[in-house]
Amino acid sequence: MYERVRADDRSPRYALAVSAALPTPSDAQDARSKLAPLFERAKRAQRDIPDGPRNEALRAIARQLRSRQAEIVAANEQDVAAEAEKGTSEALLDRLRLDAARIESIAAACEQVATLPDPLHQTRRDWRLEAGPEVREVTAPFGVIAMIYESRPNVTVDAGVLALKAGSAALLRGSASALSSNRVLVSAMRDGLNDVGLAPDAVQLIDSPDRHYVGGLLSARGDVDLVIPRGGASLISHVVETATVPVIETGIGVCHLYVHEEADLSMAEAIAVNAKVQRPGVCNAIETLLVDASVAEQALPRIAAALGAHDVELRGCERARARVPTMLPASEGDWSAEFLDLILAVRVVENIDAALSHIDRYGSRHSEAIVTANRSIADRFQREVDAAAVFVNASTRFTDGFEFGFGAEIGISTQKLHARGPMGLAALVTTKYLLDGSGEVRS
Amino acid sequence: MYERVRADDRSPRYALAVSAALPTPSDAQDARSKLAPLFERAKRAQRDIPDGPRNEALRAIARQLRSRQAEIVAANEQDVAAEAEKGTSEALLDRLRLDAARIESIAAACEQVATLPDPLHQTRRDWRLEAGPEVREVTAPFGVIAMIYESRPNVTVDAGVLALKAGSAALLRGSASALSSNRVLVSAMRDGLNDVGLAPDAVQLIDSPDRHYVGGLLSARGDVDLVIPRGGASLISHVVETATVPVIETGIGVCHLYVHEEADLSMAEAIAVNAKVQRPGVCNAIETLLVDASVAEQALPRIAAALGAHDVELRGCERARARVPTMLPASEGDWSAEFLDLILAVRVVENIDAALSHIDRYGSRHSEAIVTANRSIADRFQREVDAAAVFVNASTRFTDGFEFGFGAEIGISTQKLHARGPMGLAALVTTKYLLDGSGEVRS
Numbered sequence: 001m002y003e004r005v006r007a008d009d010r011s012p013r014y015a016l017a018v019s020a021a022l023p024t025p026s027d028a029q030d031a032r033s034k035l036a037p038l039f040e041r042a043k044r045a046q047r048d049i050p051d052g053p054r055n056e057a058l059r060a061i062a063r064q065l066r067s068r069q070a071e072i073v074a075a076n077e078q079d080v081a082a083e084a085e086k087g088t089s090e091a092l093l094d095r096l097r098l099d100a101a102r103i104e105s106i107a108a109a110c111e112q113v114a115t116l117p118d119p120l121h122q123t124r125r126d127w128r129l130e131a132g133p134e135v136r137e138v139t140a141p142f143g144v145i146a147m148i149y150e151s152r153p154n155v156t157v158d159a160g161v162l163a164l165k166a167g168s169a170a171l172l173r174g175s176a177s178a179l180s181s182n183r184v185l186v187s188a189m190r191d192g193l194n195d196v197g198l199a200p201d202a203v204q205l206i207d208s209p210d211r212h213y214v215g216g217l218l219s220a221r222g223d224v225d226l227v228i229p230r231g232g233a234s235l236i237s238h239v240v241e242t243a244t245v246p247v248i249e250t251g252i253g254v255c256h257l258y259v260h261e262e263a264d265l266s267m268a269e270a271i272a273v274n275a276k277v278q279r280p281g282v283c284n285a286i287e288t289l290l291v292d293a294s295v296a297e298q299a300l301p302r303i304a305a306a307l308g309a310h311d312v313e314l315r316g317c318e319r320a321r322a323r324v325p326t327m328l329p330a331s332e333g334d335w336s337a338e339f340l341d342l343i344l345a346v347r348v349v350e351n352i353d354a355a356l357s358h359i360d361r362y363g364s365r366h367s368e369a370i371v372t373a374n375r376s377i378a379d380r381f382q383r384e385v386d387a388a389a390v391f392v393n394a395s396t397r398f399t400d401g402f403e404f405g406f407g408a409e410i411g412i413s414t415q416k417l418h419a420r421g422p423m424g425l426a427a428l429v430t431t432k433y434l435l436d437g438s439g440e441v442r443s
Numbered sequence: 444m445y446e447r448v449r450a451d452d453r454s455p456r457y458a459l460a461v462s463a464a465l466p467t468p469s470d471a472q473d474a475r476s477k478l479a480p481l482f483e484r485a486k487r488a489q490r491d492i493p494d495g496p497r498n499e500a501l502r503a504i505a506r507q508l509r510s511r512q513a514e515i516v517a518a519n520e521q522d523v524a525a526e527a528e529k530g531t532s533e534a535l536l537d538r539l540r541l542d543a544a545r546i547e548s549i550a551a552a553c554e555q556v557a558t559l560p561d562p563l564h565q566t567r568r569d570w571r572l573e574a575g576p577e578v579r580e581v582t583a584p585f586g587v588i589a590m591i592y593e594s595r596p597n598v599t600v601d602a603g604v605l606a607l608k609a610g611s612a613a614l615l616r617g618s619a620s621a622l623s624s625n626r627v628l629v630s631a632m633r634d635g636l637n638d639v640g641l642a643p644d645a646v647q648l649i650d651s652p653d654r655h656y657v658g659g660l661l662s663a664r665g666d667v668d669l670v671i672p673r674g675g676a677s678l679i680s681h682v683v684e685t686a687t688v689p690v691i692e693t694g695i696g697v698c699h700l701y702v703h704e705e706a707d708l709s710m711a712e713a714i715a716v717n718a719k720v721q722r723p724g725v726c727n728a729i730e731t732l733l734v735d736a737s738v739a740e741q742a743l744p745r746i747a748a749a750l751g752a753h754d755v756e757l758r759g760c761e762r763a764r765a766r767v768p769t770m771l772p773a774s775e776g777d778w779s780a781e782f783l784d785l786i787l788a789v790r791v792v793e794n795i796d797a798a799l800s801h802i803d804r805y806g807s808r809h810s811e812a813i814v815t816a817n818r819s820i821a822d823r824f825q826r827e828v829d830a831a832a833v834f835v836n837a838s839t840r841f842t843d844g845f846e847f848g849f850g851a852e853i854g855i856s857t858q859k860l861h862a863r864g865p866m867g868l869a870a871l872v873t874t875k876y877l878l879d880g881s882g883e884v885r886s
Contacts, residue, residue, distance in 0.1 A: 051826070129846055133837045142859055143829065221683075225859055240664075244684050246860045267882040274884030382877045383494070386586065394576045394880025403572055403885070404876075416585055416668055416873035417689045418861040430859035433847075434825045437837025439710040441717035442846070 028215025039223035045199035061192030133437035141167030150231035166428035176209030250411035253283030260372035319348035388421035471658025482666035488642035504635030576880035584610030593674035609871035619652030693854035696726030703815035762791035831864035
């Protein structure tokens, strides 16, 4: 059993001492064995979570974050200063930065998750076997969920809090650049758990910048029930290629908008601008615009002008450049690029078949959109495009857990197993079958 | 586009020529590139399946299997003879064998799958985003499903037919020992597809005994959407450890029956006998009996006698052997063994905590059962045991797609992602979100 720390024993740094910095491992296998005590503690701590005061814990975590705001900001300043010294870009520094307002919004998010419906102990179906026993399919915790992610330290709290609400323990592996910030954030979460009588080890930081620990997590079959990577393309593909534990792949978005022959062009223009410009650095922004050859003459100049007004760099195929000569020429690599920037590839396609085939070849199965007034074309597009979310006459930017009304989002799944598209709390639980009989045997 | 073979062009072996024997690859990477044309054909063929005459295809496959019964039996006799020459046991030869009755039951199963509800195009949820667009979460095909399995050739047809019904193409990799049988079975399925105007390439055999082809399938990200292994422990763990494509792990069953202090002992005896004896070679049979110390004196001799009457070999801990001295001593390895035979490990446990901790340590998270008249103990057992199916007062043998009323079973998932427990057609589809707007953009 976990030994509760008495209030008078606690210094503000008590939890850091429990989640101590890890030694440098020689390889992934060694990292896994150095992680063994963390796995054991996570497993033991997890047992009390599903039937423990989970929502109270989330509110206590919010209180701890607020009361330790100065300490969080100070630790974060160290991280930011160290990165700035390396010459990291201001955009990346901004992703790393925590100030009072951001800490308040992280704390408020914890309280908001506490208000969401419980994903656990829900009966999804129940029936009676012909042979007699009653069956209930109920939601159940995964157990130990590991999260591997990049710079933004708010993910540390998001992931920990969503795992707890879903009844699981969390192992958090953020980026080396955010280690000081993450130490204090995790310490605050552990104190919040302790405040309500739950074992702090339900949230643990992988407290080392060493990359072998990623390998240690990814190979920990039997100790880690699920890994969710969140970050750029190379992180995701490393995790997916390496992991022997179950993974939910998230987030690479090479998304398209196809302007069909029967599109309302002012609608197409508005959607193109919104889907590219409103927040270009996210996965549900579009990276390529496909324009039907039959409307290229009318559509391209006006959409290009609208995007140009927002400083979007356009890279077009030859036919597109024939309509808008100011476009740069697109290279083959541009069709599969996730620019995450004010850059858009533009291609004129002969018809819907060519659009579908371009999307099939270059898309990342995330979010795809068509603008058309023709319902049967829209139906065909929705039926044939293989992606998590397929839009008719709306912006791809709606692929988002909050927009979907899930109240939270742990990431956007681009795989087809278990969860596809925006993942809220329902994606963080599994199910089990409970059967109740009165001595039935199989004949 | 796939070129339809005219009836007058077809010899009975037409489909074999299409699904030609594969050359020997030098390694898994080479195997993957040699499989590239099959992936391409599977993908192209799959497109017409979801909206094609899927049920008619299954009935046509049943007709083809019946009409080619003699050819199937002849091919199977070659396989059986080759295996017999190697000194393979009669039990394994029997798993490999196909006779008229078995072929008829395979054909009947195809027709039965045709009668099941369509798993595709089902709306699981629909709602309207606050921002306007309507959302439908609909079931959708995976795309290309690869099945890697061992000797029983009936799996060839089961897997192909269930994949088709679920709108996917199937790549089938059976055991080398069943290759001749599988060739004819796949040829019959392809002819059935052709009969109804669907592309035969929706079902393809990996026509080579070379094991590198398993590696080629497991590394084919982007070409294979899902792999399902079915077979023994070493096959499953090889697949799970190697695959970079998504996998659903199936079937290892180290299942327990725990006889609680407040058990009805005649019920406990009947369930123990049924769960061990009724079909010992399957994953949902029990491998270990746990008996509460407080009832060991009354329970163990009667349960041991009942099992003895069915020639079950008992391997007990010291306390169990003190009650039933004829038991053999159990070794540490017996607690985690999947005997798949008339052998049962027996352990006396101090109380429910010890039972839960034994199951947590040695169980394979498949099916676990308790016999007790105490509802709160039953609830605790169901809540705390981490397994696909948790039984109170019923035999573990009910963990089965047909018993669950799914009408079919592709395997029993022992993982927590996507599907857990018996998998019917619902486990063979994914979902996508379809959004319909009228020009909405995100603000």
